Amino acid sequence: MKAKKSLGQNFLIDKNVISKIVTEVLVCNDDLIIEIGPGQGALTKKLKEYNASLICYEIDKDLSGILGNLEDDKTKVIWQDFLKSNIKDDIKNIKYNKLFIVGNLPYYITTPIIEHIMASNINFEKLVIMVQKEVADRFLARPHSKEYGYITVVLNYFFDISKVTDVSKYAFNPVPKVESTVLRLIPKSNKERIDFDKYKEFLKMCFRQKRKTLKNNLSDYNWETIKEILDKYDLKENVRAEELNEKIFIDIFQKIKPRKNS
Ligand code: SAM
Numbered sequence: 001m002k003a004k005k006s007l008g009q010n011f012l013i014d015k016n017v018i019s020k021i022v023t024e025v026l027v028c029n030d031d032l033i034i035e036i037g038p039g040q041g042a043l044t045k046k047l048k049e050y051n052a053s054l055i056c057y058e059i060d061k062d063l064s065g066i067l068g069n070l071e072d073d074k075t076k077v078i079w080q081d082f083l084k085s086n087i088k089d090d091i092k093n094i095k096y097n098k099l100f101i102v103g104n105l106p107y108y109i110t111t112p113i114i115e116h117i118m119a120s121n122i123n124f125e126k127l128v129i130m131v132q133k134e135v136a137d138r139f140l141a142r143p144h145s146k147e148y149g150y151i152t153v154v155l156n157y158f159f160d161i162s163k164v165t166d167v168s169k170y171a172f173n174p175v176p177k178v179e180s181t182v183l184r185l186i187p188k189s190n191k192e193r194i195d196f197d198k199y200k201e202f203l204k205m206c207f208r209q210k211r212k213t214l215k216n217n218l219s220d221y222n223w224e225t226i227k228e229i230l231d232k233y234d235l236k237e238n239v240r241a242e243e244l245n246e247k248i249f250i251d252i253f254q255k256i257k258p259r260k261n262s
Contacts, residue, residue, distance in 0.1 A: 001040075003174055007060055008106020012042040014171035021182055022046040024128045024164055025100040032096035036082045036103035036113060040066050043102060048075055053094050057082040083112055087120040099124040107132040107178070111151060114185070118158055127185040128164065136163065136181035148242050150207040154200055156246050157192075159185040192250050202253050206241040213238045221256045229255060 003009035012018055021043060025033055029051040038044045038056040040063065047054055054075040058067060061079050071077055078090060082105070091099075101124055105113055110131050117127060131139070134147075139161050141147035155161060164182040169175050208217045214230075215223060215237060229252050230239060244252075 001062065001066070004060065004062075008037075008108065009039060009060070010172040010174060010176045011039050012104060012171060013173045014167070017165065017167050017171045017182070018042055018046055020165050021102065021104075021128055021130070022049075024182075024184055025050075025102055025126065027052040027100055028097065030096060031098045031100065032091065032094055034087070034091070034099065034101045036101065037105040038067055038077070039063065039104070041070050043104065044070050044075070047102065053096055055091060055094070057085055083109065083116050085116075087117070087122055091122070101127040102129075103127070104130040107135065107180075110135055114155065124187065127159075128182060129185065130167065130180050130182050133166065133179040133181045136183055139183060143243055143245050145242075149210070150203050153203050153207075153246055153249055155185070157188075157196070157199070157250075159187055161185050192254075194250065194253065199250075199253055202256075203249065206244075206249065210240070210242065212240070214241050214244070217241065218256075225256050226252055 003011065025047070027033060027050045031050075031052040033047055033050070033052050033054045035044055035047060035054060035056040038058050044054070044056060044067070048070065051074065056067070056075070056077045057080055058077055059079070059081050064077075064079070067077055078085065099122065101117065103113060110129070114127070114129070117124075138147045138149060138152055139155055140163060141149070141152045162184055164184050167180040167182060169177070169179055171180075205220070206214060206217055214226070218226060227237060229248070230237065232251075233248055235243070235248075
């Protein structure tokens with residue numbers, strides 16, 4: 001079958017990489033795996049060996065000839081755009097112990113996929129996801145680096161993120177233009193309890209203009225309160241958002257109030 005570029009169809013062919021991803025989701029037969037974008041089933045076939053329940057979301061019905069053959073009592077394909085799925089509803093009749101999520105999807109929807117999973121409010125152990133290498137660098141970035149930004153802070157509020165492996169473009173057929181990285185994202189159990197939507201808005205403001213100081217970007221907020229917090233961390237008044245770690249962002253967010261009605 002001809003791979004569809006519009007659906008980001010670059011199928012994994014490297015057995016070593018497949019094995020590394022599958023080993024990341026060490027599951028028992030009473031667990032559940034959700035696979036997003038199974039394609040021709042390179043990962044699905046190996047994941048099935050765990051004999052756990054397996055739910056796959058695949059948008060391209062033309063793959064039913066290949067992928068449909070993998071369906072059985074414990075493996076089900078949902079032929080749907082994952083971004084439009086109601087995960088909670090789809091898994092409500094499955095009895096399982098732990099839930100793991102695996103995904104190798106088009107890179108242009110990496111962030112929407114993760115946001116969809118976060119918004120679905122399901123409890124899971126781990127998300128193993130293939131992303132473009134540059135995107136992985138942003139997710140893994142630390143303060144003071146040029147890769148550190150809004151998405152880093154948002155995702156690191158929710159997850160402990162680490163690298164499983166880098167993946168050469170030659171691990172795929174057809175060969176994509178970019179290099180890839182497999183990441184593991186483990187939901188944090190000890191998150192600060194905050195209004196996440198408001199926190200995201202606040203972070204957007206902090207990183208609004210990357211080259212400007214925090215003071216400039218947060219001109220709608222009471223600077224005296226922010227300055228007190230910066231002093232506590234020995235930070236100067238002309239600090240930029242990219243120099244703050246997650247703890248400081250949360251500290252500021254919990255204390256500040258907008259100066260104007262914005
Ligand atoms: N997992 C397979 C592999 O590793 O060989 C296929 C990976 S391929 C990069 C991405 C797969 O995601 C394709 O099969 C594509 O049709 C599917 N896909 C693309 N957009 C999707 C979406 N919104 N929801 C579900 N599947 C999607």
